[in-house]
Amino acid sequence: MDNFLLILHSLLRWLILILLVLSILRSWNGWKQKKPFTAADRKSYLFTMICAHITLLIGVYQLLFGRMGVITAGLPPGVELMKNDFFRFYWVEHPFGMLVSILLITMGNGMAKKQIPDERKFKKAFWYFFIALILILVSIPWPFRGQSIGRGLLPTM
Numbered sequence: 528m529d530n531f532l533l534i535l536h537s538l539l540r541w542l543i544l545i546l547l548v549l550s551i552l553r554s555w556n557g558w559k560q561k562k563p564f565t566a567a568d569r570k571s572y573l574f575t576m577i578c579a580h581i582t583l584l585i586g587v588y589q590l591l592f593g594r595m596g597v598i599t600a601g602l603p604p605g606v607e608l609m610k611n612d613f614f615r616f617y618w619v620e621h622p623f624g625m626l627v628s629i630l631l632i633t634m635g636n637g638m639a640k641k642q643i644p645d646e647r648k649f650k651k652a653f654w655y656f657f658i659a660l661i662l663i664l665v666s667i668p669w670p671f672r673g674q675s676i677g678r679g680l681l682p683t684m
């Protein structure tokens with residue numbers, strides 16, 4: 528079960544990235560070309576948020592109850608959280624960066640319901656999604672992050 532959730536968590540990154548880029552492009556086009564806000568825009572925002580929230584739930588589970596969970600495993604004896612690259616990344620930097628980005632995605636999606644002119648809706652959503660994308664890209668354990676933190680582009684089955 529834990530392995531399945533880790534695989535899902537890892538794969539969902541690609542879906543989030545694709546949906547987020549799509550929402551960013553739609554917001555940019557809508558904003559710059561002064562288009563009306565459509566149901567397709569609303570769906571694109573909503574699916575991006577749903578996908579991010581599912582990843583968040585799995586991430587919280589992994590952080591608390593996973594193979595290196597705060598509750599199930601705890602810190603190994605002698606390890607100081609902020610002085611250990613591995614635990615600082617997986618217990619602090621990754622969860623915090625992702626939490627903030629998911630909050631921004633949720634705010635971006637919230638623009639769909641706001642009673643403001645469509646041009647402002649697109650503009651605000653664009654910036655929320657764009658900053659979220661940067662944060663996600665910075666917080667993913669890409670393979671080049673080094674031996675202890677880096678993980679594969681695809682999960683190892």
Ligand code: HEM
Nearest residue numbers: 537540582583586587589590593594595622625626678682
């Ligand atoms: C947009 C949101 C997120 C993305 C794209 C993402 C992406 C990833 C990726 C790619 C991995 C490596 C998986 C592998 O080994 O192949 C990972 C691991 C992990 N993530 Fe996330 N994550 C997100 C949100 C979160 C959040 C919000 C938390 C915690 C609150 C979290 C906690 C973890 C933990 C604890 C691991 C290590 C699990 C283990 O190796 O047992 N993630 N994440």
